[in-house]
Amino acid sequence: MTTTATLPLDPEKYREDFPILQTDIHTDKRLVYLDNAATTQRPKQVIQALVDTYEKHYANVHRGIHWLSDQSTDLFEEARKKVARLIRADRLHEVIFTTGTTSSINLVARSWGDANVGPNDTILLTEMEHHSNIVPWQQLSQRTGCQLEFIPITDDGLLDLSSMDQLLTERTKLVALTAVSNVLGTINPLSQLIRQAHDHGALVLIDAAQSVPHMDSNVQSLDADFFVFSGHKMMGPSGVGVLYGKEAILEKMPPFLGGGSMIRRVRLDGFEPADLPAKFEAGTPPIVPAIGLGAAIDYLESIGLSRIDQYERALVTYAHEQLEELGGIKFLGPAPEHKAGIVSFLVDGVHAHDVAQLLDRQGVAVRAGHHCAMPLHKRLGIGASSRASFYFYNTLNEVDVFVDALKKAQALFRRR
Ligand code: C6P
Numbered sequence: 001m002t003t004t005a006t007l008p009l010d011p012e013k014y015r016e017d018f019p020i021l022q023t024d025i026h027t028d029k030r031l032v033y034l035d036n037a038a039t040t041q042r043p044k045q046v047i048q049a050l051v052d053t054y055e056k057h058y059a060n061v062h063r064g065i066h067w068l069s070d071q072s073t074d075l076f077e078e079a080r081k082k083v084a085r086l087i088r089a090d091r092l093h094e095v096i097f098t099t100g101t102t103s104s105i106n107l108v109a110r111s112w113g114d115a116n117v118g119p120n121d122t123i124l125l126t127e128m129e130h131h132s133n134i135v136p137w138q139q140l141s142q143r144t145g146c147q148l149e150f151i152p153i154t155d156d157g158l159l160d161l162s163s164m165d166q167l168l169t170e171r172t173k174l175v176a177l178t179a180v181s182n183v184l185g186t187i188n189p190l191s192q193l194i195r196q197a198h199d200h201g202a203l204v205l206i207d208a209a210q211s212v213p214h215m216d217s218n219v220q221s222l223d224a225d226f227f228v229f230s231g232h233k234m235m236g237p238s239g240v241g242v243l244y245g246k247e248a249i250l251e252k253m254p255p256f257l258g259g260g261s262m263i264r265r266v267r268l269d270g271f272e273p274a275d276l277p278a279k280f281e282a283g284t285p286p287i288v289p290a291i292g293l294g295a296a297i298d299y300l301e302s303i304g305l306s307r308i309d310q311y312e313r314a315l316v317t318y319a320h321e322q323l324e325e326l327g328g329i330k331f332l333g334p335a336p337e338h339k340a341g342i343v344s345f346l347v348d349g350v351h352a353h354d355v356a357q358l359l360d361r362q363g364v365a366v367r368a369g370h371h372c373a374m375p376l377h378k379r380l381g382i383g384a385s386s387r388a389s390f391y392f393y394n395t396l397n398e399v400d401v402f403v404d405a406l407k408k409a410q411a412l413f414r415r416r
Pocket of ligand 1: 209
């Protein structure tokens with residue numbers, strides 16, 4: 001049985017750092033924020049890092065020969081060190097700041113894809129990908145004529161690897177897959193798939209948007225070629241994300257965006273690109289968001305990613321138990337032991353949007369819709385689902401409030 005005493009961390013220790021979690025909505029309902037897969041909330045420490053930077057250290061980076069620009073540059077580069085430390089990147093210049101997961105994947109598709117993929121090649125994805133890890137590859141296919149293949153999923157939301165021998169061939173140039181499904185919560189077997197892909201000479205891109213904020217990451221032991229994620233899903237500001245790439249691969253890739261910072265020299269008849277990471281950071285980068293992301297990483301590391309992981313799994317197990325007891329709920333995705341902190345579900349006889357609206361009236365924020373995974377919903381034979389997604393600051397009591405709110409929603413629809 002899950003009780004507060006058996007949990008790997010005490011969320012109450014952290015909740016007071018999050019001003020927004022003290023908000024009452026709809027007059028007297030304490031906000032229960034269960035939409036963390038969409039974006040998380042920020043602690044005072046991150047907000048203060050942003051204020052401090054703007055108040056004391058702000059100037060453009062890598063440009064000025066003045067004191068303030070040096071300060072700003074130091075803080076920005078310190079943030080890169082923190083990212084490298086978090087994901088265990090070997091070299092700082094393997095960490096590229098982007099504006100988020102979406103822009104990181106587009107960078108790889110445009111730069112690496114256009115230079116390396118042709119009409120006889122295939123890109124292997126999975127049926128559980130977010131649109132951000134489908135559409136850039138569809139666009140690459142439109143430009144180059146390459147084929148897209150998809151690893152299917154089982155009915156309970158795990159990858160079905162039984163046809164890998166047919167799907168992964170010498171034509172496969174890249175396998176791009178999510179570490180954790182943003183709908184099913186499924187944790188994918190990355191090491192195994194990366195090994196298999198490398199055995200066939202394919203590179204691997206990991207969409208780590210839903211894993212980096214919640215569990216340990218190690219790009220070196222994974223042997224990932226590309227690894228991408230967003231700051232706003234891990235308490236950082238929006239507008240900053242990361243592309244990690246292996247040095248040898250990034251070195252060979254042409255620049256994607258052109259402009260200031262990404263050049264060593266410009267003549268009227270051409271340019272020479274700068275070294276990594278500047279080659280892929282054209283224009284003024286997301287300076288303050290990156291510094292805020294650094295503060296978020298400090299905060300995450302002070303708790304410990306593996307504790308956060310264990311805690312969220314306990315919350316999900318508890319949520320499953322309570323929802324099963326409630327009845328009338330169909331879960332999407334696998335059993336809790338294969339899941340990160342995401343519970344997507346259908347309520348018998350109630351549309352997903354109505355569920356979310358009725359929960360909102362009781363102060364509970366969940367997401368409803370296709371969660372930017374329309375092909376996955378089509379595969380599951382549904383148009384929409386409701387999703388509760390957790391972070392380390394959520395409590396067992398909040399799960400109870402959520403389940404109780406669902407019970408009221410069910411009762412309301414039964415009366416109709
Ligand atoms: N998923 C969700 O509610 P951006 O928007 O670039 O920061 O992240 C895109 C993205 C890519 N991959 C995965 C697995 C994701 O979950 C997301 C964002 C949010 O599920 C917003 S749609």
